[in-house]
Amino acid sequence: MTKLNLQSTEYLYTYTHALEESSLCALEQRALFGEESDNLIKSTINIEPSRSPFIKGKLSILFSGKSVQSIAEKVNQIELSDQTFKVLFIKINDLSSEQKIEFAEQRNIESELGWKVIGEAQMKKPDILFGIVPFKGRWYFGRYQESEPVWLHHVKKPQEYSTAISTRLARAIVNIAVPDPSGLRVIDPCCGIGTVLVEALSMGIQIVGSDRNPIVVKGARENITYFNYDGIVEVKDIADEEDHYDVAIIDMPYNLYTQVTPEEQSAIIKHAKRIADRVVILTIENLDEMILMVGFTIVDRCVANKGKKGLFSRQVIVCE
Structure with missing residues (x-):
């Protein structure tokens, strides 16, 4: 038997x-x-x-x-x-x-x-x-x-943000960043309204979030609470982050709607290198030179397309 x-x-x-x-x-x-x-x-x-x-x-x-x-x-x-x-x-x-x-x-x-x-x-x-x-x-x-499409339950949030990534993409990004979450400390230091945080918390991953914008931090906290998850989100610039983490996830679509200089982009990447051993970066631009200059090695990557014609694409870059 x-x-x-x-x-x-x-x-x-x-x-x-x-x-x-x-x-x-x-x-x-x-x-x-x-x-x-x-x-x-x-x-x-x-x-x-x-x-x-x-x-x-x-x-x-x-x-x-x-x-x-x-x-x-x-x-x-x-x-x-x-x-x-x-x-x-x-x-x-x-x-x-x-x-x-x-x-x-x-x-x-x-x-x-x-x-x-x-x-x-x-x-x-x-x-x-x-x-x-x-x-x-x-x-x-x-x-x-x-499989249960858990991410679909997270599509409609109390707080939305026009540049936020989809819950489906966020879930894949979390898996790419943290394939085995056992004992790992993870941070999303530019978390926006918390799309990545919600997906990671729904998988039981130990993640914290921060953002320098107090308005989006308030939205992230509200979204996390709405789905009955327990997560820490602070108002903090990545430059002020003092703790060290195993993994950081950083979405950098900033200059779609906000003027961000190459120097500011480079600073974000430098601080990511300082606070985490492994970093997954989402970007609409080619940031390879900046990534390599701070001492990262690009170990894998892909293109995440939005829509059948791929009219909008983000690079997903895995750095160690």
């Missing part, structure tokens, strides 16, 4: 993203898993799927085999006492035309495996959702956890 509370050691993450998000999604994947893929990533790294705006779900692998039949022979080890279940064929888009599995065959596979499980099947709101998926010539079966 297979006990379902046994810890899986391998996981399959299913992905989906818009075409204009390809670069951002790939950078987040590299940060979280050290590799990138269009639709599926197999890893020993265990993360909550709702952390990412691009992950559809996570399959905690129980069995694998060369065919559905070999999986079926193992599935009959599962015996459920008082829990209902459902078997779901996980749809992916990276199969070639000759490998495509039609809808009717998908249902047959679900049925074949479902009959092998000792327990009560329930199509709507089962206690346990099992998944089956082909990947690189093998089949994988396990418990499937669908």
Whole structure:
């Protein structure tokens, strides 16, 4: 008998993203898993799927085999006492035309495996959702956890700011900056109305925020409280920050609506280098020369496009 509370050691993450998000999604994947893929990533790294705006779900692998039949022979080890279940064929888009599995065959596979499980099947709101998926010539079966779009709940805030990044982008940026939050201290020293802070706090990341503008700090505090998170936001210029952090996240779209000189931009980057070991910078301009001059190494980067035509783009630059 297979006990379902046994810890899986391998996981399959299913992905989906818009075409204009390809670069951002790939950078987040590299940060979280050290590799990138269009639709599926197999890893020993265990993360909550709702952390990412691009992950559809996570399959905690129980069995694998060369065919559905070999999986079926193992599935009959599962015996459920008082829990209902459902078997779901996980749809992916990276199969070639000759490998495509039609809808009717998908249902047959679900049925074949479902009959092998000792327990009560329930199509709507089962206690346990099992998944089956082909990947690189093998089949994988396990418990499937669908992702919840947490960031969508944060879209409508009491306080808005015209230049604030989207909650979806903010969530990806937090994952890029802090792939493993264990024991890390994080700061957003130019936090604005707190879009990054809200996403990080919703993931349980230890982050503080600050901004030299008291009006936006008040808005950030209100937004954090509105979503029932507990976070510290201070009125402070980055130049006055004295503490040291493992990671800093800095959004620098300043000269869209505010006149900021290159000297002021350079100063922000210098202070970021002073207060944090790792910094993720968002910018609409090419700041590579400034970043390198203060002693940073650019370890990875991407372009985050807004809209299908990419009419507005930000660079996301990972510095150490």
